[in-house]
Amino acid sequence: PEKAKRIFPDSAYPNLEIVAYQPKQSGPWQKFIDGCDGVVNLAGAGIADERWNASRKQEIMDSRKVTTEKLVEAIALANSKPSVLVSGSAIGYYGTSETATFDETSSSGNDFLSEVCRAWETAAEPVKDVGVRLVILRIGIVLGMGGTVSKMLTPFKLFAGGPIGSGKQWFSWIHIDDLVGLILHSLRHQEIEGKFNGTSPNPVRMGEFCQDLGLALNRPSWLPVPDFAIELLLGDGAVVVLEGQKVLPKQTQASGFEYQYPNVKPALKNILAP
Template sequence: MHILITGGTGFIGRRVVRALIRDGHKVSVYSRQSPSDVRRLLTSSVRPVQSFTAINPSTGFDAIINLAGEPIMAKRWSHKRKRLLLDSRVGVTSELVDLIERLETRPQVLISCSAIGYYGHHDISEPQNESSPAGSDFAASLCERWEQSAKRAENFGVRVCIVRTGLVLHQNNGALHEMLPPFRLGLGGPIGSGRQMMSWIHSDDMTRIILFLLNNESLRGAFNATAPNPVSNREFATALGRALRRPALIPVPVIALKLLLGESATMVTNGQAAIPERLQEAGFTWEQPDIDAALKQLLVKPSYF
């Protein structure tokens, strides 16, 4: 297949691109980086694309994978930052669907990322599956608009899969990478009460979920890309301490995070228990369904890709 991927130079995107090329697919990567930088980060076999408008309508893509989006926790949520988060998700996705409309031969499938932030924040006793309603905070509104932009591709006969990602774990990228220094020093611990739920996914399983949706033509709609066993923040901290053979008892005060991160602190002080019900029903199997084994695999026998 010829596959167009946005966000291909990002943390998840790099892994997906390598998997697609390994499986023999032709891959075009949309990125604002220079073509030489894209090939340096990925491989010389990818075709860099810097503008959707530069794509000839006669170009045939069998599938499109949309992973574009500025990191949501990188900076405080100022008005300007919120606008950038919206533009990098809703704006890029809308442009992508405009491209689909222009193409003479439209792709069979659009796989477009969202996040479990779609559900807003919930108590530990409220598991969320794909039929649960959207929340009402900024992150939920962002995800809802993001998904609506992608669903517009259904108007052009395209199968659309929405991937609501949880906390993607890899030792060299993302949230786990940021957590490791204090935990390795024995200074890690739960955030606040530690009761807030964390819906996580091993990075290898995240890649496998995207390929699973790509290759199963009967699947469409929203899917929670999480492990089937969410844990509380306290359970996660304890498991990370065990994996590193360090104590994990020092709590992080919520007030300190709010002073540091502002409104975006709610992404770590609150949570949701997102259950991957539709992937389970579709027969997907997780290589890393449990947090202790997942962290041990990442930290004791790490993968560097």
């Protein structure tokens, strides 16, 4: 909870109560589910934070699947149940491709991240059996001050930025304000149920994204990061950044959600504004 307290200090959020969660365990945290209007589940170990090995891959899986199972158990046991669970998933559900286009009706892929996403989504499904509306958001790469953008800033500021890998891989992204907006949209609209892609309607190739990032910083995008460097750093996890998928949010748009930042240039300008 210490990290959460730094992000949400008491001075700015006096009515917010932060409760520690014990991964994979039942505990006192479960009582806070009772009486909630809605629950948002975004739990999960970072995909590209560490090099993948057997134990890290198990942590990536369990931090999503088991956490969601415990959360659904807590909802089922609540006397006053929330009306909705908004549960995270990821566009890794679809696998990777340089040529295919995916939407919410597309089938799942056959790699490790696809397996994780299927297990993650399946773990949330039983909440419907206790009368709770379920919305699953397959979230793309989130652009905000932190995460992907922050990791790429330093080389660009040193005039050493450039595309990762071939630059041809698809980069399906969403501005953090739009992701928050989509979560609120899902909570508020009772008719919304099922799977929705949490991505911008305008994905770009990695090379174009890096070019736009360089322009936003007034820096060139000229020095590619070779595949082998990413593979040395992340092992099998390199697939996260070296391969991508073109994902369109058809069901999201059909639900009436309106994006503040549908295009990457204005999104980056907003994020990097002084």
